[in-house]
Amino acid sequence: MKSILVIDDEKDIVEAIEYNLKKEGYKVSKAFDGKHGLKSAKENKFDLIILDLMLPGIPGLDVCKSLKRDTNTSNIPIIMLTAKDGEVDKIVGFELGADDYVTKPFSLRELLARVKAVLKRTSSQAKVTAPTLRFADLEINSEQHQVKVRDKLIDLTAKEFALLKYLAENKERFFSREKLLDAIWGIEVAIETRTVDVHIRRIREKLGKAGQHIQTLHGVGYKFRENV
Numbered sequence: 001m002k003s004i005l006v007i008d009d010e011k012d013i014v015e016a017i018e019y020n021l022k023k024e025g026y027k028v029s030k031a032f033d034g035k036h037g038l039k040s041a042k043e044n045k046f047d048l049i050i051l052d053l054m055l056p057g058i059p060g061l062d063v064c065k066s067l068k069r070d071t072n073t074s075n076i077p078i079i080m081l082t083a084k085d086g087e088v089d090k091i092v093g094f095e096l097g098a099d100d101y102v103t104k105p106f107s108l109r110e111l112l113a114r115v116k117a118v119l120k121r122t123s124s125q126a127k128v129t130a131p132t133l134r135f136a137d138l139e140i141n142s143e144q145h146q147v148k149v150r151d152k153l154i155d156l157t158a159k160e161f162a163l164l165k166y167l168a169e170n171k172e173r174f175f176s177r178e179k180l181l182d183a184i185w186g187i188e189v190a191i192e193t194r195t196v197d198v199h200i201r202r203i204r205e206k207l208g209k210a211g212q213h214i215q216t217l218h219g220v221g222y223k224f225r226e227n228v
Contacts, residue, residue, distance in 0.1 A: 007037030008052035034058025053082030068097035068158040097158025167224035176221040
């Protein structure tokens with residue numbers, strides 16, 4: 001049984017989400033502020049977190065950032081739940097590591113569909129993950145959620161790490177921006193393809209010379225080259 005944590009300060013919404021998730025066979029835990037939500041997430045094992053952006057105490061974005069920085073919780077997928085619908089808010093959430101974004105008011109049917117899609121996607125990604133990938137000076141460790149260049153730890157966001165790992169696991173294959181959006185952000189996510197370019201640029205900058213592993217083919221997309 002998949003276990004889901006719902007963090008939202010609106011109790012009516014939490015109860016409605018809990019009721020419908022339980023009907024679908026999920027185990028549900030609840031928290032009504034950022035502090036208790038963060039504590040619950042770090043003390044228990046969850047398969048998914050539904051996280052409201054506007055929380056009392058610790059804001060949802062800070063909760064997300066803390067979870068994605070902790071190796072014990074960094075791989076838990078997060079669906080952001082919020083009244084904000086601006087593109088900037090979405091991009092910030094995704095860059096911090098959120099896997100999907102649902103704007104209030106929403107239909108419970110839509111939320112359940114997003115939950116199923118995210119769980120299915122993260123489950124399939126976990127099955128093909130190799131513990132450690134090594135390419136010359138570059139090391140990608142999936143278990144510790146770390147990237148190193150010449151044994152120096154590189155500080156990547158959750159989405160940057162996921163994108164680099166996906167390309168490396170599928171080395172020598174070109175992927176379009178649309179395909180990368182589907183694989184890393186999810187098919188249902190309404191976000192511009194330029195987001196992929198922004199993430200690739202940041203990854204290259206952080207990797208330095210090792211960033212040459214990522215090759216651009218104009219008009220096609222990106223691929224990871226094993227030898228540079």
